[in-house]
Amino acid sequence: KQEAGQCSVKTVRNDADHYEAIRTLGHSPSELVLANFVIWVEGPSDRIYFNHWIQKLDLSLVEGTDYAVIFYGGSVLARHGFEDHGDDDDLVKAISISRNFAVYMDSDRETEADEFKSRVVRVANEVEANHGLNWISDGREIENYLPESVLAQMKSFKLNPYKQFGKIVNGDFDKVKFAEKACKIWNGKCADEWPLDLKARCDELVARIQAAR
Numbered sequence: 001k002q003e004a005g006q007c008s009v010k011t012v013r014n015d016a017d018h019y020e021a022i023r024t025l026g027h028s029p030s031e032l033v034l035a036n037f038v039i040w041v042e043g044p045s046d047r048i049y050f051n052h053w054i055q056k057l058d059l060s061l062v063e064g065t066d067y068a069v070i071f072y073g074g075s076v077l078a079r080h081g082f083e084d085h086g087d088d089d090d091l092v093k094a095i096s097i098s099r100n101f102a103v104y105m106d107s108d109r110e111t112e113a114d115e116f117k118s119r120v121v122r123v124a125n126e127v128e129a130n131h132g133l134n135w136i137s138d139g140r141e142i143e144n145y146l147p148e149s150v151l152a153q154m155k156s157f158k159l160n161p162y163k164q165f166g167k168i169v170n171g172d173f174d175k176v177k178f179a180e181k182a183c184k185i186w187n188g189k190c191a192d193e194w195p196l197d198l199k200a201r202c203d204e205l206v207a208r209i210q211a212a213r
Contacts, residue, residue, distance in 0.1 A: 035064060035067055036212040036213055037068070037102075038068050038069075039069045039101070040070050041069055041070070041104045042104070044176050045142070049145070051063055052183040052186065052187075053205075054202070054206060057202055058210065061206070100208065100212040101127075101133070103123060103127045103134060104135045105124070106137050106140065107120070107138070107139070107140060108140060108141065109140060124136060133204060133208055135205070138198075143178075144165075144166075146168065146182055147195055148162050148195075149193060151168065151182075157169055158173075
């Protein structure tokens with residue numbers, strides 16, 4: 001939880017704590033009960049991209065019914081566990097929300113040779129061991145999945161030259177507004193573009209959501 005610019009961590013130990021944690025993440029518990037599949041992402045802009053990709057492949061899938069998108073909050077991922085009986089009782093047992101799930105993580109790498117952060121490796125291993133979909137970005141972060149043709153039309157933002165492991169946008173910016181504009185452009189003439197491993201990853205994600213119906 002973040003209050004007055006300070007972050008605090010609280011162990012989720014009972015149903016009341018689960019309810020409070022879900023509300024803090026900006027979700028309704030009823031949404032999660034109704035959802036057959038859960039996608040864990042870093043924040044609100046990631047949700048925009050995932051909904052966009054899913055709709056491009058299957059318009060029949062409905063967020064809140066067929067799947068839910070939950071935010072783990074960047075580095076707070078280190079306090080989440082994706083196994084039933086982990087050694088660390090202080091970790092939030094995220095797998096208890098749904099056993100049909102995917103976890104998306106930015107690689108945060110600057111080159112292909114760079115190692116992943118320890119929390120990313122731990123979570124990836126737990127997700128795979130419990131039959132979830134582990135997705136670590138093929139580029140530096142989720143914005144690196146944007147087609148160059150989309151970025152070329154994002155003139156209201158100060159963009160860096162496209163690089164798979166480079167930051168796309170200079171300085172501070174509203175990631176949600178950026179994602180909304182990018183996806184709107186992507187639905188136009190760039191609709192059939194799927195950079196890096198995006199198409200293969202989305203095909204697998206959609207297939208798993210469909211199977212969980």
